Amino acid sequence: MTVILIGFMAAGKSTVAKAFDQGKFIDLDKKIEKEIGMTIAQFFQEYSEDKFRQIEREVFKTAVQSGYAVIATGGGIVKLAENRNCLKELENVVYLKADFETLYGRILSDKENSRPLALRSKEEVEKLFTQRAAFYEDVADIVIETQGKSPEEVVKEIQELK
Numbered sequence: 001m002t003v004i005l006i007g008f009m010a011a012g013k014s015t016v017a018k019a020f021d022q023g024k025f026i027d028l029d030k031k032i033e034k035e036i037g038m039t040i041a042q043f044f045q046e047y048s049e050d051k052f053r054q055i056e057r058e059v060f061k062t063a064v065q066s067g068y069a070v071i072a073t074g075g076g077i078v079k080l081a082e083n084r085n086c087l088k089e090l091e092n093v094v095y096l097k098a099d100f101e102t103l104y105g106r107i108l109s110d111k112e113n114s115r116p117l118a119l120r121s122k123e124e125v126e127k128l129f130t131q132r133a134a135f136y137e138d139v140a141d142i143v144i145e146t147q148g149k150s151p152e153e154v155v156k157e158i159q160e161l162k
């Protein structure tokens with residue numbers, strides 16, 4: 001079975017996927033950065049978000065067919081209707097949920113990942129969060145509240161689902 005992690009920026013998708021010790025995982029953002037040879041932030045600047053979404057779509061499609069134990073998606077995977085339809089058809093789509101203040105705090109203190117869409121004002125990021133939250137809820141099979149839980153606790157909870 002493949003577990004697909006979805007959720008807003010800094011929900012912990014990459015962290016949780018890495019900590020999973022049952023089979024191989026793929027982090028779509030990392031895979032894309034390898035393919036494009038630059039960071040996602042640089043790609044947004046040099047090309048466009050739309051071009052990024054086309055690549056993300058293809059990388060996601062391939063990953064779904066490749067038998068990974070865990071797929072960590074990017075926060076914007078639900079932006080394209082094609083991806084939302086694909087997620088709805090899949091099983092074990094896990095929404096890692098947290099409130100906006102928690103996520104925004106994590107975004108600000110995360111110095112390792114560049115998130116071009118988080119460079120906007122806090123109000124704009126919150127607007128994006130509100131729009132996206134409805135999509136995550138809609139396509140998820142399972143919702144895990146991550147607030148107040150360590151990534152290890154979240155991993156344990158996912159493993160107990162099996």
Ligand SMILES: Nc1ncnc2c1ncn2[C@@H]1O[C@H](COP(=O)(O)OP(=O)(O)OP(=O)(O)O)[C@@H](O)[C@H]1O
Pocket residue numbers: 007008009010011012013014015016029072073074075076106107109110111113115146149150151154
């Ligand atoms: N359960 C948690 N509790 C506290 N901090 C966390 C938790 N999960 C992740 N973090 C921290 O939040 C930051 C973002 O985590 P991560 O990169 O895994 O998010 P993401 O969901 O993959 O985001 P993106 O959509 O941008 O790829 C990291 O600094 C990570 O250490």
Ligand SMILES: O=C(O)C1=C[C@@H](O)[C@@H](O)[C@H](O)C1
Pocket residue numbers: 008009029040073074075076077114115116117
């Ligand atoms: O929420 C988003 O739209 C994004 C989240 C990140 O995971 C990256 O995929 C990129 O920065 C876009």
Ligand SMILES: [Mg+2]
Pocket residue numbers: 013014015027029072073074
């Ligand atoms: Mg990530």
